[in-house]
Amino acid sequence: MKFTLLTMGRTDVAWVRTGLDLYVSRLRHYAGFELAEIPELKNVSALSRDQIKTREGALLLRQLKPSDYVVLLDEHGRQYRSVEFAAWIQDRMAHASGDLVFVVGGAYGFSPEVYARADWKMSLSEMTFSHQMVRTIFAEQLYRAFTIIRGEPYHHE
Helix, strand or coil: CEEEEEEECCCCCHHHHHHHHHHHHHHCCCCEEEEEEECCCCCCCCCCHHHHHHHHHHHHHHCCCCCCEEEEEEEEEEECCHHHHHHHHHHHHHHCCCCEEEEECECCECCHHHHHHCCEEEECCCCCCCHHHHHHHHHHHHHHHHHHHCCCCCCCC
C-alpha cells in the first residue's frame, strides 16, 4: 500500500516546507509515501468560489485511481486522537486493496464531485489551520501513527 498526500497548491512558506520535508523523509522509512502538489489555478479573480472549487476538483479527481481509498482532510470529518488514528491506519493497511490518498483542498474547500468520490473525511482539529500548515501537521501525525504502530518511543502516552 502506498500513502499519498495530495494537495491543491504548492507549499511555498519556507519554514512550513522545511517541516514538511522532514516528515516526508521520515515517513519514507515506514511506507511508500508520495507528496503530490497540484499548482494553484491562475487568473481566477473573475471566477466565483464555486467555479474555483469545480476547477480545482477536476484537477484533484484526475490524480485519483479508481482503486484509491480517498480521505479528505475536512473540517467536518471525524477527529482522532493519535493512538486512534494509528489504529485506523493499521486497519486500513490490513483491509484495503488500493492506495490511501489524503487530500487537502484549496482555500474554498472541495467541490461536490470531490466529496462524492471520497471514501472518508477526517479533521485534524476543531481549529482552523492554513492550507500550508495542514500539510506539515498531517505529515507529522502520519509519522507519529507509524511510530505508534511499531511501538517506537516517539509518542509518549
